[in-house]
Amino acid sequence: MAATRINGGATVQVKKTFVVPPPQRDTEEVPLTVFDLVAPAYHVTVLFAFSPPNPPTSDLVDALSATLPQFPLLTARLDHHHHAGRLRPCFVTGRGGAGALVVEAEVTSSSSLSDHLPLVPSPELAGLQPPVVETQHVLLVQINRFACGGLVVASSTQRQVADRFSMGIFYNAWADPRVATSQGHGIRVVDPCEIANLLLHFPTEFVAELKRRAQGKYTTFETVTAHVWKSITTVRGLDAGTRTSVSGRGRLGGTAVLPKEGFFGNLVLTASSGTTARELTISTLADVAALVRKGIRAVDRRYFRSFIDFGALHNDDDEEPLEPANMDVPGPNHLA
Template identity: 30%
Template sequence: MTIKLRIESEKLVKSSEEKGRRPVGEQVQLSVFDTVTYNTFFPIIFTFRAPSVCNRAIELGLRLALAEYPEWAGRMAPGGVATILLNDGGVRLVEAACDAPLSFAVPRVPTPDLLHLHGARAYGGAAEQDDDRPLLHVQLTRFSCGGLAVGLTASHIVADGCAACSFWITWGRAARGLAVPPRAVLGRGIFPVRSPPRVEFEHRGVEYSATPPAPATATAVQWEGVIDDIVLEKVHFPVEFLRKLRAEASFPDLQRPHSTFETLVAHLWRTVTKARGVEEEVETHLRISVNGRRRMNPPVPDEYLGNLVLWAFPAATAGELLRRPLHHAAALIREAVARVDDRYFRSFIDFSEQMKAAPPGERSTPTAEMENRVLSPHLEVDSWLRFPFYDVDFGSGGPDLFTPTWSPYEGFLVLLPSAAGDCGVDVLVPLLRERMPIFKEICYTLEAN
């Protein structure tokens, strides 16, 4: 399916003068959590059925929201300096039209066709070294039925999923004429190094590579054939199946039953491992994003605009994972996530500051990178289950659909609230083409072995 769009306008949207602008030239120093995260732009899509609010209202709301959140209208400092310049350079806004209806033009499972809803200039995957590149791109696409797609491409350096969602909701409030609440936390310097520093955990080989960086060898051309062989499925797990999974992972002396997240991720870990045909002696690990806002003491508000994510790494050999019952994998996940607590976050802060002060030859690069298109035998898991994306409302109600855009990374799983609104879970599962039929055959069986 080829989507044909007409680009009707393109401009830079700056903050509203009604609320005043912070002085041009102010800077926001990135935190250690910003500099260790993925240096990429993440693309997502909201769709709204007719009647949808007019573009003018959405643009006005964006201007008002940017006055409170000027980082999105800023630019990265030149020369690789870990700073956002609050220069009100603007957000790129593209207005487009499509002669097809929304239901036909926007697939409910991510495909390459969705990239048209971001604009060719917006979607580039890894962040480009362009000092004047906007940190947020917006494309408003109108369809023949009156429906609307809002394509957002946002710099991960500016914010993680939790912070970005808070901004989308604030933008929606402003578009509806409601007051924009003041920022709960303005700065990013709220993670001080302890005196004396206490590095209590190992961070080399975890958030940072175990050795100094080697010259890059992979190129886009080398990955081209691999990308063509990656297919993505959206797998819906209804509530009844999730209840059965939790029951399967429970046993009488377990003081606290395993959560839906723990059991579903354990199930996915096992079924994907079996579908891939990983040999028994090979170790497989999960890389699970852990939001630090409620784990740090004192807690950090959800509205904090920045990154506050580290990762848990439960691991097992493929043989151990498949021979032992589901509750074993769930327990590995629970224990690994529990270890990423306030002490761990504080240790990471202290280690990162030491890393910045180390001679260049002794520094390591973050392990969060987007160069490897195939993660097998490992998996990465991002859970967006607790983010209120379906509360984003520009004036015509919440979205009919929220989804990340096509992103061909084998083994990078994303958990989403069910688009059907039935309290189930949708999981985006990208695998190599030859392995997907096996996964689809076993993904609804309770036992993977």
């Protein structure tokens, strides 16, 4: 059994690895939507930490097994199917799916879970996460139990399956399977070592000062994004842009494109703002916040509808749709 050392001298010991099988339904090939195709093809990992007392691991696995049939894409397999004489990426659900990989592990340490909090992104945290390199599973879960009774649950999901909003629905359903509901709907696995994480904490007073400098006309999100963009560009001295994820749920609600309820999948596009490094560094914070706002507001209902039409128009093309890749400073920003 594998053992990995994490912060504070603690060791993560893998006790059991198994697969929650896909629902025993007829195999179905679900083509990737235009939103799936522009989503990054890597796994996104989220860690949830729970102080004791906690339910036994078997209860968590039973709840997971009861919830997953309501989210067939999470037990699917990423493959290709023939469409119009060409191979197209698709999710294979039902009996042909890959299932969800589950790892049960114990953390041996004289310290308690609270001694390891907050869980700041670091290479050592890899021991608490399921392995995602060259995996056929779109969902992997690792349940780490500390000697003190604390629990860390790590969930890694292939980003082309669902956006953060949809995964939030799944996590809530897993916590209470009685209300689980879902519907709807080239591929390269990115090595996690290629992805860098940076955790920033801005005190309330600092944010208030930023908003004052931005003349109080912009939201906290727009102001902080402008500050980070301006600061990073000043340090690097390079032409750069910033991008923000914008959810289409609020922009497509009430249309035939989006079900009234129960949608699970991807419905996020990127809002882009760009200028030169020189202009950015000499501009006021209010000017930069205005650029961020302009980029976000440009991704409106008409933009989402045109993007869907674009995907339908080019459905038989060899090329897969891509969003513009002209950003040098991407950020973990998200708007509903």
